[in-house]
Amino acid sequence: MSSSHGVSSLTADEVKISATECIDLGPGYPDDRPSGEVLEIWMKACADHIDEPLDSSERTRATDSLAEAVLGFLSIQGGSLRVLPASNGSTALHRALMAAIQPRQPVLLASPIIDIIPGMVSESRSSRVRVAQPIGGSLRVDYAALAYEIENTAPGCCVVVSPLNPTGQVTTADELRMVATACRAAGTRLVVDQCFAETSPWGTPVPHIAELVSEIEGLEWLEVWDTGKTFGCNDAKLGFIIGEGKLLAAAEEALHLVQFDIPHVLKSFFSQLFTSPSAAVAMRDAVSAAALVNLNALQKAASRISASVITPEAGTLALIIAAAGTPLSKPEAHNRLLREAGVGVIDGMCFLFGKTGNPLRRHRGGLLRFALARNPTYFAEGLARIERWLATDRSIS
Ligand SMILES: Cc1ncc(COP(=O)(O)O)c(C=O)c1O
Secondary structure, three states, X not given: OOOXXXXXXXXXXXXXXXXXXXXXXXXXXXXXXXXXXXXXXXXXXXXXXXXXXXXXXXXXXXXXXXXHHHHHHOOOOOOOOEEEEEOOHHHHHHHHHHHHOOOOOOEEEEEOOOOHHHHHHHHOOXXXXXXXXXXXXXXXXXXXXXXXXXXXXXXXXEEEEOOOOOOOOOOOHHHHHHHHHHHHHHOOEEEEEOOOOOOOXXXXXXXXXXXXXXXXXXXXXXXXXEOHHHHOOOOOOOEEEEEOHHHHHHHHHHHHOOOOOOOHHHHHHHHHHHOOHHHXXXXXXXXXXXXXXXXXXXXHHHOOOOEEEEOOOOOOEEEEEEOOOOHHHXXXXXXXXXXXXXXXXXXXXXXXXXXXXXXXXXHOOOEEEEEOOOOHHHHHHHHHHHHHHHHHHHHHO
């Protein structure tokens, strides 16, 4: 399954899981049905504007209203910022990277990181630097070390993901400032993927880089956000590139290579959704509430499945670390869970990068990522299947 720019937005696991009848705890998008109010907004958007084709000024006005609605929903002060809509998160991310990557200059990434980013970076002609920053195997990105690396190697571009897929680590405002200040000093462009920023079930504040840039004059930056991780509705979703100045103009050029415009119905739907706080916030809160219940269930099940849970700070994903020597710690565990237990989860090893690697790489397995944005009954059935599978597996071996 690949998107318009040729880079798959799904991991190999996600593709396999989506093609299999199973309890799908793979992709991070919520899969519950939208509420009646959201459906009403959708029907209204579909009914609007079907009689006459829109002229270019009407299209621009609709894009401007959408941009304003997005910034309002994200509580970001507009000022000189602009917002470019894209057909989904991965298109927005890919085009932001293509605009920000400087020819033949290295790109600095932290590890762990969502695997599509190294894939997209390697598509460009730039060389890539990967930074693996294990702190006692805790899988936390060390932003002081990242800032140090920026200052010392002056890469062309640096990419940060907050909340992080797969661990749910949030880059704090101080950490974002530290990285951004280092980028400005080194002449490094900063791209921050904040696609999970609106789901914070545990109440952790998730600062947006777009809120902080006014403090760091001269920084070249882009932020990416999308609707899929917050609202699901995967056939009605959009990605956004937020930015300013020359880099935003470069991103606009890069977007035009892959899309003419986005469908008017989506502009209309999301403008109305974001300006009807009751519908948008209720949907976001329902996803967060389900994630809370499911994380709790996962934590309770952890000792029974011989694993520990890395508690996310925000987002709707959770990684588990299986105890060494147990069936879930084996490199093929995610495949066996899919085939034999009928449960789809993602192999967490695909998010680790870097030559020196993370201490967890030694296990060559044992990291599994669970999507928490699921109906709790459905999620509980997935956990029950894993427990039953483990019980059978133990009785066989
Ligand atoms: C952090 C992050 N950014 C961007 C994307 C791409 O989004 P999409 O698959 O909706 O295009 C993903 C997908 O999971 C993601 O996790």
